[in-house]
Amino acid sequence: MPRKLPALNADNRAFWQGGETGRLxxxxxxxxxxxxxxxxxxxxxxxxxxxxxxxVSGQGKVLSFTVNYQGWAPDLEVxxxxxxxxxxxxxxxxxxxxxxxxxVAYVHIDMPVRVTFLNVEDVWLPLFERDQ
Amino acid sequence: MMFDHRYEKDVAITGIGQSEVGxxxxxxxxxxxxxxxxxxxxxxxxxxxxxxxxxxxPGDNNNGDPFSPVGPSALKSALGLNVNxxxxxxxGPGPLAGVINGAMAIAAGLCxxxxxxxxxxxxxxxxxxRQAGALTGKTQGRDSSYxxxxxxxxNVHSGINLMALYAQRHFxxxxxxxxxxxxxxxTCRRNAIRNPKAVYRTPMSMDDYMASRMISxxxxxxxxxxxxxxxxxxxxxxxxxxxxLPNKPIRIEAMGAALNQPWSWDxxxxxxxxxxxxxxxxxxxxxxxxxxVGSAQLYDGFSILTLIWLEALGLCPVGQxxxxxxxxxxxxxxxxxxxxxxxxxxxxxxTHGLGYVHEACLQLWGRAEGRxxxxxxxxxxxxxxxxxxxxxxxxRE
Numbered sequence: 290m291p292r293k294l295p296a297l298n299a300d301n302r303a304f305w306q307g308g309e310t311g312r313l314x315x316x317x318x319x320x321x322x323x324x325x326x327x328x329x330x331x332x333x334x335x336x337x338x339x340x341x342x343x344x345v346s347g348q349g350k351v352l353s354f355t356v357n358y359q360g361w362a363p364d365l366e367v368x369x370x371x372x373x374x375x376x377x378x379x380x381x382x383x384x385x386x387x388x389x390x391x392x393v394a395y396v397h398i399d400m401p402v403r404v405t406f407l408n409v410e411d412v413w414l415p416l417f418e419r420d421q
Numbered sequence: 422m423m424f425d426h427r428y429e430k431d432v433a434i435t436g437i438g439q440s441e442v443g444x445x446x447x448x449x450x451x452x453x454x455x456x457x458x459x460x461x462x463x464x465x466x467x468x469x470x471x472x473x474x475x476x477x478x479p480g481d482n483n484n485g486d487p488f489s490p491v492g493p494s495a496l497k498s499a500l501g502l503n504v505n506x507x508x509x510x511x512x513g514p515g516p517l518a519g520v521i522n523g524a525m526a527i528a529a530g531l532c533x534x535x536x537x538x539x540x541x542x543x544x545x546x547x548x549x550x551r552q553a554g555a556l557t558g559k560t561q562g563r564d565s566s567y568x569x570x571x572x573x574x575x576n577v578h579s580g581i582n583l584m585a586l587y588a589q590r591h592f593x594x595x596x597x598x599x600x601x602x603x604x605x606x607x608t609c610r611r612n613a614i615r616n617p618k619a620v621y622r623t624p625m626s627m628d629d630y631m632a633s634r635m636i637s638x639x640x641x642x643x644x645x646x647x648x649x650x651x652x653x654x655x656x657x658x659x660x661x662x663x664x665x666l667p668n669k670p671i672r673i674e675a676m677g678a679a680l681n682q683p684w685s686w687d688x689x690x691x692x693x694x695x696x697x698x699x700x701x702x703x704x705x706x707x708x709x710x711x712x713x714v715g716s717a718q719l720y721d722g723f724s725i726l727t728l729i730w731l732e733a734l735g736l737c738p739v740g741q742x743x744x745x746x747x748x749x750x751x752x753x754x755x756x757x758x759x760x761x762x763x764x765x766x767x768x769x770x771x772t773h774g775l776g777y778v779h780e781a782c783l784q785l786w787g788r789a790e791g792r793x794x795x796x797x798x799x800x801x802x803x804x805x806x807x808x809x810x811x812x813x814x815x816x817r818e
Contacts, residue, residue, distance in 0.1 A: 293557045293573040296565035326688070327571055333683070353593070353691055355585035356638040361555060361578035371575060371582045371637075373687055385586075385687045387575050398593045414574055 290364040294412050300328050303342035308406030308413025314342035315382065324382045347404035348420060349376040352383055356393045368393050374402060374417050390418040427706050428528030433663040433670035434815070435534075436465025436656035437782045442618045442770040445545040446650035450490035451499055453652040454540045458500060461654035466667040467534060472656075473505045474532030476523035477539060478516055478774065480509020487546030487553060488773075489539070491652070496538065506531040514678035514699070515805025516720070516774020517813060521676050523657045533659050539775035540652035547648055555579065571687065581645060581723060583686045584806060585637040588725035590691040592639060594740065597728065599639060601743035603630040605724035606643045606767050608752050613764025615754075615792035620647045621768040644724040649770035653779050670818045671785055677703030677803075677812035686807045692740075694726075695810035696733030699803065703812045704735060711735040714814075715797025716784050717758060718777035720804040721765040730803045731760075734812065759784075759794045774804040778813065785817040 295305055304327075307314035316328040320337035324345070332340050354372035370388040375381070388396050389405070402417035438460025440446075440453040448456070462469060481492030493507040506526045514521060516539070523535035546553040557564075557573050564570040577583065591597050607630060613619035625643065633642040663670035677699035682689040689695065704710070711734060719730040728742035736758060737745035746752050752760045763769045763780040770776070781800040783789040803812035 292576060294563050295570040295574055296560075296563035301570070327685075353586040353590040355582055355589055355640075356635075357576070357582055357585075358634070358638070359579070359581075359636045361576075362552065362557075365576065365578070369576060371577055371586070373586055373691070383687060385572050385575055385577065385583075398589070412574070416575075 290362045292409060292414070294409060297411070300330060304328050305412045307342065307344070308408065308415060311406070312344040313347045313404045313415050315345050315376070315378070316340050317343040324379050326382060326384050345376055345378050349374045349402055349417070351388065351396065351398055351400045351402060353398060354388060354396050356396070370396050372396070372417070387416045388418070389416050395419070427675070429524050429673040429676045429706070431660050432524040432527045432657050432673045433660045433818070434655050434673070434778070434782055435658040435663045435666045435668055435670060436461045436463070436467065437779045438464055438654045439772070439776070439779050440652045442620060442649050442651040442772065443544060444620050444647070444649050444770070445548055448650070450540050450542045451495065453650060454491045454496055454538060455499060457652035457654040458496065458536055458538055461536065461656050464668065465534070465656040465658065467656065469500060469502060471534050472502050472536045474523060474526050474535035475502065475504055475507040476519040476526065476535055476537045477509040478513065478518040479511035482511060487542040490542050491540040502536070514680070514811035515809035517778070517802065517804045517811035519775070520655070520657065520778060520813060521678055521811055524673050524676065527657055527659050533662055535657040536654060537657060537775065538652060538654040539773060541771065541773050542650045543648040543771065544650045568686070580806070581637045581640055584723040584725055585640045587691050587694065587729065588639050591725060591728065594692055595743065597743035599631070600627065601747050602639070602644065602724050602728065603627055604746040604749045604752065605721060605727045606630055608746070608749050609721060609761050609765040609767040609769065612754060612762050612792055613768035616763045616769060619764040619768055620649055620770040621764070640723060640725065643767070646722050646766035646771040647768065649772065651770060651772045651776070653772050653775040655775065655778055655782070668786060671782055672816045672818055673813060674709060674816040675703045675707040675814040680808060680810070682808070684808045689808055692729065693733065694729055694806060695808050696729050696803065696805070699810040699812050700733040700735060703814055707814055709799060709814060709816070713799045714758065714801050716762060716781065716794050716800045717760045718762070718781045718800070718802045719760055720774070720777070720806065721761055721767045722771070722806055724767065726806040727760065734801055734803060754792060754794055762789060762792050762794060777802045777804060781815055785815060
């Protein structure tokens with residue numbers, strides 16, 4: 290079934306469209322140099338407005354994962370992996386995504402991953418595959 | 422003036438009520454609500470005219486959602502109440518937010534008796550549409566939700582996917598095993614068998630649990646609560662007035678409502694959620710300690726959440742909830758810490774939050790009949806998962 294897509298706005302557009310140029314764009318604060326997610330106009334760490342999306346390596350590791358077996362909708366292909374990926378740049382810089390490209394049984398916590406993009410309409414979903 | 426006074430202690434539960442728990446019920450959501458509320462008012466020894474406040478979580482957010490089809494506005498009108506204050510809304514410390522807000526209204530001097538209720542009709546909704554309640558259905562077209570847009574594009578259709586991430590991490594960090602997690606489901610089922618209103622009352626074995634299908638690893642079907650149609654109500658009263666009412670007042674000794682992390686399902690600690698913030702706040706507001714607790718009603722929308730609440734409230738050491746519940750003896754009705762004594766939401770029915778308060782009061786008042794635990798005065802109730810969390814420490818006077 291088609292994936293539900295996010296509604297784009299000034300805050301989240303870079304994250305969802307960075308993949309068009311092959312980049313994973315994560316908001317970073319110029320004042321305290323820390324990354325944060327989800328993207329927002331203000332740094333939640335130091336309350337600076339000097340924030341902007343910045344390309345990261347796209348490398349990270351699986352912090353946790355689940356194999357979803359339930360067919361929530363009639364044409365949803367199962368099983369698939371939902372995971373929380375922690376990016377290499379900063380401890381705690383993490384978000385939910387899918388791990389793709391390998392059998393679900395091979396996925397494990399701490400597995401190194403790298404980003405790969407799935408383009409649907411004007412959105413480039415950052416998915417992750419095993420980093421060799 | 423005492424500005425460091427902990428005002429929730431001025432509030433007591435004086436009456437409780439609950440409708441039938443149907444799967445589904447043929448009564449309307451409003452009828453279920455009125456059944457629960459009138460029962461609670463009568464149980465408190467009050468009249469409708471005594472009620473001067475109404476609280477609910479999350480209330481009817483003008484969308485007719487079966488997750489909460491009746492809110493304070495409709496209930497107030499249907500019941501003919503004149504109120505000084507009423508309120509509801511999803512955003513807050515989870516399913517106990519109605520109790521917490523109602524207690525604050527009394528402590529602030531706005532009200533003398535607040536009716537708190539919670540109605541849910543998810544069983545009827547799913548009989549019509551199996552995808553009712555899907556996260557992908559919360560927005561039309563593209564996902565513009567602050568919370569869900571980060572999950573639905575990755576085929577997170579249900580909250581179980583997020584809870585499974587917490588469970589997997591708990592298993593990884595602490596060595597928690599499926600046989601241990603199973604004890605939450607098995608304990609709830611054993612208790613449900615003794616509760617005539619529970620949805621599932623046939624015996625469940627460890628083999629049954631292990632054979633139940635995997636929904637989102639490591640969570641199985643029997644790790645998920647069961648939808649029902651029901652309404653639960655409680656009466657909160659100012660403590661000095663409560664002394665003259667028929668039930669021995671159950672004082673709100675302490676509340677927990679803190680969130681010291683982002684409001685998010687994936688930016689918070691996966692093994693602590695909001696729950697640890699909540700527990701820390703609650704115990705900081707009382708001289709009682711976890712050793713005083715005689716029974717606990719701990720949210721089991723998914724079984725893993727009960728394990729995390731056990732740790733968050735200091736009822737067992739951090740990371741050791743699996744070992745604590747292993748074998749099931751400690752948390753059984755005759756154990757050192759009986760939990761979810763009505764069958765919880767896993768087998769009793771997803772009354773969603775307020776059902777736990779109802780059951781805690783039955784136990785404290787010695788009215789739990791076939792599932793009554795040994796006599797005790799102190800109970801704790803906690804509800805929520807992820808960034809949602811709230812807790813109560815209840816003491817029968």
